[in-house]
Amino acid sequence: MQISLQPIDPFSAPSDALIVPVLQFGGAPDFDVITQPELRSQLAQLVADADFTGKAGSTLLVQTMGLIPPRRLVLAGAGDREKLTAEGVRKAWGSAVTKARDAGAKQVVSLLPPSSEGLSGAAALAEAVAAAALATYRFTAYQGTVKNEKPVKEIDALTFAGEGEGLADQIARGEAVAAAVNLARDVTNEPGSDLPPMAFAAAASQVAEEHGLEITIYDANALQEMGANAILAVGKGSANPPCMIHMVYRPEGATDSTPSLGLVGKCITFDTGGYSIKPADGMGEMKGDMGGGAAVLGVMAALKAAGVQAVVHAVICSAENKISGEAFLPGDVIRGMNGVTMEIISTDAEGRLVMADGLVYLARQGVREMVDISTLTGAKIIALGNETVALFANNDDLADRILGASEYAAEPMWRLPLSEHLESQIEAEIADIKNTGGRAGGSITAALFLQHFSEGLPWAHLDIAGSNRSTKSTAYAPKGSNGVMVRTLLEYLRRSGG
């Protein structure tokens, strides 16, 4: 789908579908954007009959029957006129573009999105573009001859009608954000066997090359030299060796005093549980246990387009948690890079182990603060449900910036406490700490474990277990891997740089 901006009159240019945003005013749809009196009065009747109110994400498809050159109108509900939000715009364009596509439209024209005091026209356009590209995402890499028999419906061109300073840049920005989320979706949808750690690293190299990022890949030998014993232990049971990926983004004109921020992602390309093996039911979902690393990779691909003004260090800790004669064992003790020793109670609590090495390595890069993102605990799903992401932080200012970003991105998040009194649950018998703390407060004890590797820096931990896959389609995310937190982290970095 080609997305562009052109100074055309949308009501007189021919198209297969014209997207018309409709805001609500006092609960009723408001047709201010439609100026032709005849069209306006006919629509008013249709809309009343169809009970279309303009609620954000609702749509109404109308055939124009030769009244105007566009063959169809897609009315796109964008929510309350008085309380216009970025999410209202995203829902409107996500739903409308999907509707136009499913109706078979190839050439789609759209009016520009509405703006308000709180949401500039430029920002609204970037959000509309991103939502359009996110809504039409498909993962087709593995479709064979059976599914390919039906031709898939695709929009060829989405043209926004209008002009204005910098608006074309907003299209590029929206597309870059969507491409970043879709990259995270792609690698997460990929089967575990087809994207083991070193293949993930190769994909990261490609991203680095395409976007001008520095990259260093530490293979098993390099991890040994570095003392990254925890990543090595988790990866030991697999024929596919583990690795750590370090990427760096430097904004144009960066100097030694440019603030530098750090991200760490859990990238277990498959989690069988190891000798503490998982039940067979649903184990296939563990191909998504690299969702943290996927989000970090996606973010790195869009930093420049999003205009992030900070240096960003990204560390992706990758291993396959499997079973063999070499695999690590319950009862083993691992010495972390900062000297903290970890007693293994369960080989299935592997995420916190690889992240321990990643955090200590990142802290040594001189970053001002660190955010880690991990599909860490089933207990998080029990506490907050699948969708809502758990945030833990040892610093309120950092926590507030992340919460603010998640609110803008409309990716639900809730802060949980780093309850000191639960620390006793992870005291180990023969080492400093143990890698499980029992069922009570399971997400909290996992976060407390990670805190031992935060090296005194402001640090936040995002537990995205269950959040990076949706079982239902939404306005701009088809069901399946959803690339959660890419947009939140981009917004957090944008707000924290410079």
Ligand code: BES
């Ligand atoms: N990758 C899992 C967590 C997970 C569970 C992610 C469900 C997504 C959906 C993690 O490695 C794990 O196995 N955690 C264990 C920890 C336990 C052994 C302390 C868990 O949550 O059961």
Ligand code: MN
């Ligand atoms: Mn596990």
Ligand code: ZN
């Ligand atoms: Zn895991």
